[in-house]
Amino acid sequence: MKVLVTALVCAVCCLAPVWRVEALTVVNSKHDFSALGGSPCGYCHSVHNGLGGTGMLNPGFGAFPSITNAYSSATRVYKPTLASLDSSDAPLCLACHDQSTIAANPNLSEAKTRLDSRSDFPNAYINTDLSNDHPVGFVFDPAQSPTKIKSPLLANVTFGPGRNQMWCSSCHNVHDNNFGNFLVASNDVSALCLDCHIK
Ligand code: HEC
Numbered sequence: 565m566k567v568l569v570t571a572l573v574c575a576v577c578c579l580a581p582v583w584r585v586e587a588l589t590v591v592n593s594k595h596d597f598s599a600l601g602g603s604p605c606g607y608c609h610s611v612h613n614g615l616g617g618t619g620m621l622n623p624g625f626g627a628f629p630s631i632t633n634a635y636s637s638a639t640r641v642y643k644p645t646l647a648s649l650d651s652s653d654a655p656l657c658l659a660c661h662d663q664s665t666i667a668a669n670p671n672l673s674e675a676k677t678r679l680d681s682r683s684d685f686p687n688a689y690i691n692t693d694l695s696n697d698h699p700v701g702f703v704f705d706p707a708q709s710p711t712k713i714k715s716p717l718l719a720n721v722t723f724g725p726g727r728n729q730m731w732c733s734s735c736h737n738v739h740d741n742n743f744g745n746f747l748v749a750s751n752d753v754s755a756l757c758l759d760c761h762i763k
Pocket residue numbers: 585588590591595596604605606607608609618619621653656723733737738739
Protein backbone atom coordinates (compact mmCIF):
# COMPACT_ATOMS: atom_id res chain seq x y z
CA MET A 565 0.00 0.00 0.00
CA LYS A 566 2.77 2.38 0.97
CA VAL A 567 4.43 1.65 -2.35
CA LEU A 568 1.18 2.42 -4.15
CA VAL A 569 0.78 5.75 -2.32
CA THR A 570 4.38 6.67 -3.12
CA ALA A 571 3.79 5.72 -6.72
CA LEU A 572 0.67 7.89 -6.84
CA VAL A 573 2.47 10.86 -5.31
CA CYS A 574 5.23 10.45 -7.88
CA ALA A 575 2.69 10.24 -10.68
CA VAL A 576 1.11 13.48 -9.46
CA CYS A 577 4.54 15.15 -9.34
CA CYS A 578 5.25 14.01 -12.87
CA LEU A 579 1.90 15.41 -13.99
CA ALA A 580 2.63 18.87 -12.56
CA PRO A 581 4.07 20.20 -15.84
CA VAL A 582 0.98 18.90 -17.65
CA TRP A 583 -1.22 21.00 -15.37
CA ARG A 584 0.83 24.02 -16.33
CA VAL A 585 0.23 23.19 -19.99
CA GLU A 586 -3.52 23.05 -19.33
CA ALA A 587 -3.38 26.43 -17.61
CA LEU A 588 -2.45 27.80 -21.03
CA THR A 589 -5.51 27.85 -23.25
CA VAL A 590 -4.07 27.09 -26.68
CA VAL A 591 -6.03 23.86 -26.50
CA ASN A 592 -9.39 24.36 -28.26
CA SER A 593 -8.44 27.93 -29.22
CA LYS A 594 -8.25 29.14 -32.82
CA HIS A 595 -4.56 28.26 -32.69
CA ASP A 596 -5.18 24.62 -31.80
CA PHE A 597 -4.44 22.66 -34.98
CA SER A 598 -4.00 19.33 -33.28
CA ALA A 599 -7.05 18.02 -35.14
CA LEU A 600 -4.72 18.04 -38.20
CA GLY A 601 -2.26 15.83 -36.36
CA GLY A 602 0.52 16.35 -33.85
CA SER A 603 0.54 18.34 -30.62
CA PRO A 604 -1.12 21.79 -30.44
CA CYS A 605 2.21 23.16 -29.20
CA GLY A 606 4.19 21.70 -32.11
CA TYR A 607 2.63 24.12 -34.57
CA CYS A 608 4.73 26.91 -33.03
CA HIS A 609 7.41 25.24 -30.90
CA SER A 610 10.14 22.80 -31.71
CA VAL A 611 12.72 21.50 -29.32
CA HIS A 612 15.42 21.83 -31.98
CA ASN A 613 16.38 24.64 -34.34
CA GLY A 614 14.10 27.09 -32.61
CA LEU A 615 14.25 30.85 -32.91
CA GLY A 616 15.03 33.65 -30.48
CA GLY A 617 15.78 33.72 -26.80
CA THR A 618 12.48 32.31 -25.59
CA GLY A 619 10.18 29.43 -26.23
CA MET A 620 12.11 27.55 -28.98
CA LEU A 621 9.82 29.01 -31.59
CA ASN A 622 9.48 27.22 -34.90
CA PRO A 623 6.52 26.57 -37.15
CA GLY A 624 7.05 22.89 -36.51
CA PHE A 625 5.78 21.87 -39.92
CA GLY A 626 7.29 24.50 -42.22
CA ALA A 627 9.87 27.22 -42.83
CA PHE A 628 10.02 30.83 -41.69
CA PRO A 629 9.25 33.42 -44.35
CA SER A 630 11.69 36.36 -44.68
CA ILE A 631 10.47 39.79 -43.67
CA THR A 632 10.67 42.07 -46.72
CA ASN A 633 10.17 45.56 -45.25
CA ALA A 634 10.43 47.18 -41.81
CA TYR A 635 8.42 50.00 -40.21
CA SER A 636 10.17 53.32 -40.48
CA SER A 637 9.10 56.85 -39.60
CA ALA A 638 10.89 60.19 -39.28
CA THR A 639 9.24 60.76 -35.90
CA ARG A 640 10.32 57.43 -34.41
CA VAL A 641 13.20 56.72 -32.07
CA TYR A 642 13.14 52.93 -32.26
CA LYS A 643 14.25 51.41 -35.54
CA PRO A 644 13.70 47.76 -36.40
CA THR A 645 15.91 46.27 -39.11
CA LEU A 646 15.21 43.23 -41.28
CA ALA A 647 17.73 41.30 -39.16
CA SER A 648 16.15 42.33 -35.85
CA LEU A 649 12.73 41.41 -37.22
CA ASP A 650 14.01 38.03 -38.33
CA SER A 651 15.02 37.24 -34.77
CA SER A 652 11.67 38.32 -33.32
CA ASP A 653 8.53 36.18 -33.26
CA ALA A 654 7.17 37.90 -36.40
CA PRO A 655 8.49 35.23 -38.84
CA LEU A 656 6.70 32.55 -36.80
CA CYS A 657 3.38 34.38 -36.96
CA LEU A 658 3.86 35.14 -40.65
CA ALA A 659 4.49 31.47 -41.42
CA CYS A 660 0.68 31.36 -41.34
CA HIS A 661 -0.36 35.02 -41.37
CA ASP A 662 1.09 35.78 -44.80
CA GLN A 663 -0.48 34.96 -48.11
CA SER A 664 2.10 32.57 -49.50
CA THR A 665 1.12 28.95 -49.92
CA ILE A 666 3.18 26.17 -48.44
CA ALA A 667 2.42 23.41 -50.90
CA ALA A 668 4.98 21.06 -49.39
CA ASN A 669 3.38 21.33 -46.04
CA PRO A 670 -0.12 19.97 -45.61
CA ASN A 671 -0.49 21.17 -42.02
CA LEU A 672 0.40 24.80 -42.61
CA SER A 673 -1.58 24.72 -45.88
CA GLU A 674 -4.60 23.66 -43.87
CA ALA A 675 -4.03 26.51 -41.38
CA LYS A 676 -3.88 28.91 -44.32
CA THR A 677 -7.03 27.46 -45.83
CA ARG A 678 -8.74 28.32 -42.54
CA LEU A 679 -7.41 31.87 -42.74
CA ASP A 680 -8.53 32.14 -46.40
CA SER A 681 -12.05 31.13 -45.42
CA ARG A 682 -12.49 33.89 -42.84
CA SER A 683 -14.37 36.62 -44.75
CA ASP A 684 -15.02 38.37 -41.39
CA PHE A 685 -11.28 38.54 -40.81
CA PRO A 686 -9.89 40.78 -43.58
CA ASN A 687 -6.59 41.71 -41.92
CA ALA A 688 -5.57 38.21 -40.89
CA TYR A 689 -2.83 38.32 -43.52
CA ILE A 690 -0.28 40.65 -41.99
CA ASN A 691 2.15 39.71 -44.82
CA THR A 692 5.92 40.06 -44.84
CA ASP A 693 5.88 43.82 -45.51
CA LEU A 694 5.75 45.14 -41.94
CA SER A 695 6.05 48.82 -42.92
CA ASN A 696 2.30 49.29 -42.40
CA ASP A 697 2.07 47.41 -39.08
CA HIS A 698 2.79 48.47 -35.52
CA PRO A 699 6.60 48.41 -35.13
CA VAL A 700 8.08 45.28 -33.53
CA GLY A 701 11.56 43.73 -33.50
CA PHE A 702 13.52 46.42 -31.63
CA VAL A 703 14.96 46.98 -28.18
CA PHE A 704 12.28 48.60 -26.02
CA ASP A 705 13.84 51.42 -23.99
CA PRO A 706 11.31 54.03 -22.87
CA ALA A 707 14.16 56.21 -21.60
CA GLN A 708 14.89 57.06 -25.24
CA SER A 709 11.47 58.56 -25.72
CA PRO A 710 10.39 59.73 -22.25
CA THR A 711 7.67 62.10 -23.38
CA LYS A 712 5.96 59.55 -25.65
CA ILE A 713 6.52 56.03 -24.29
CA LYS A 714 6.45 54.58 -20.78
CA SER A 715 7.16 51.16 -19.30
CA PRO A 716 4.00 49.08 -19.63
CA LEU A 717 2.14 47.50 -16.73
CA LEU A 718 -0.06 45.10 -18.74
CA ALA A 719 1.95 44.34 -21.83
CA ASN A 720 5.12 42.28 -21.62
CA VAL A 721 8.15 43.54 -23.52
CA THR A 722 10.71 41.13 -22.19
CA PHE A 723 11.37 39.07 -25.31
CA GLY A 724 14.44 38.14 -27.32
CA PRO A 725 17.94 37.13 -26.25
CA GLY A 726 18.33 40.21 -24.02
CA ARG A 727 14.73 39.95 -22.76
CA ASN A 728 14.17 43.56 -23.75
CA GLN A 729 12.59 43.44 -27.22
CA MET A 730 9.18 44.41 -28.47
CA TRP A 731 7.62 41.50 -30.40
CA CYS A 732 4.18 40.63 -31.73
CA SER A 733 3.86 38.88 -28.36
CA SER A 734 4.19 42.23 -26.56
CA CYS A 735 0.53 42.80 -27.50
CA HIS A 736 -0.59 39.24 -28.28
CA ASN A 737 -0.56 36.18 -26.07
CA VAL A 738 -1.25 33.37 -28.47
CA HIS A 739 -1.68 31.01 -25.52
CA ASP A 740 -4.80 32.78 -24.26
CA ASN A 741 -7.77 34.24 -26.14
CA ASN A 742 -9.72 35.56 -23.14
CA PHE A 743 -9.59 39.13 -24.41
CA GLY A 744 -10.23 38.26 -28.07
CA ASN A 745 -7.67 38.67 -30.85
CA PHE A 746 -5.25 36.86 -28.53
CA LEU A 747 -4.51 40.21 -26.89
CA VAL A 748 -2.44 40.32 -23.70
CA ALA A 749 -5.05 42.57 -22.09
CA SER A 750 -8.35 44.23 -22.90
CA ASN A 751 -8.06 47.09 -25.37
CA ASP A 752 -11.33 48.69 -24.27
CA VAL A 753 -10.95 52.47 -24.33
CA SER A 754 -7.50 51.81 -25.83
CA ALA A 755 -6.22 50.58 -22.46
CA LEU A 756 -3.56 48.44 -24.10
CA CYS A 757 -2.29 51.29 -26.30
CA LEU A 758 -2.22 53.70 -23.35
CA ASP A 759 -0.24 51.16 -21.37
CA CYS A 760 2.84 52.21 -23.38
CA HIS A 761 1.84 55.43 -25.12
CA ILE A 762 1.68 58.73 -23.22
CA LYS A 763 -1.28 60.60 -24.70
C1 HEC B 1 0.34 30.03 -32.29
C2 HEC B 1 1.69 29.78 -31.82
C3 HEC B 1 1.91 29.09 -30.49
C4 HEC B 1 1.33 27.94 -30.03
C5 HEC B 1 0.30 27.06 -30.74
C6 HEC B 1 1.94 27.66 -28.75
N1 HEC B 1 2.85 28.65 -28.43
FE1 HEC B 1 3.98 28.75 -26.74
N2 HEC B 1 4.87 30.48 -27.42
C7 HEC B 1 4.53 31.11 -28.59
C8 HEC B 1 5.26 32.36 -28.66
C9 HEC B 1 5.18 33.37 -29.79
C10 HEC B 1 6.06 32.44 -27.49
C11 HEC B 1 7.03 33.54 -27.08
C12 HEC B 1 6.28 34.60 -26.44
C13 HEC B 1 5.77 34.24 -25.09
O1 HEC B 1 6.58 33.94 -24.20
O2 HEC B 1 4.53 34.28 -24.91
C14 HEC B 1 5.78 31.24 -26.73
C15 HEC B 1 6.36 30.96 -25.50
C16 HEC B 1 6.11 29.81 -24.78
C17 HEC B 1 6.76 29.47 -23.55
C18 HEC B 1 7.85 30.27 -22.86
C19 HEC B 1 7.22 31.37 -22.05
C20 HEC B 1 8.24 32.19 -21.33
O3 HEC B 1 7.82 32.91 -20.42
O4 HEC B 1 9.45 32.14 -21.66
C21 HEC B 1 6.23 28.28 -23.13
C22 HEC B 1 6.60 27.49 -21.88
C23 HEC B 1 5.23 27.87 -24.11
N3 HEC B 1 5.19 28.84 -25.10
C24 HEC B 1 4.48 26.73 -24.03
C25 HEC B 1 3.53 26.34 -24.96
C26 HEC B 1 2.74 25.12 -24.86
C27 HEC B 1 2.86 24.10 -23.72
C28 HEC B 1 1.93 25.07 -25.96
C29 HEC B 1 0.88 24.04 -26.30
C30 HEC B 1 -0.18 23.82 -25.31
C31 HEC B 1 2.21 26.27 -26.75
N4 HEC B 1 3.18 27.00 -26.10
C32 HEC B 1 1.62 26.57 -27.95
C33 HEC B 1 3.68 30.65 -29.56
C34 HEC B 1 2.88 29.53 -29.48
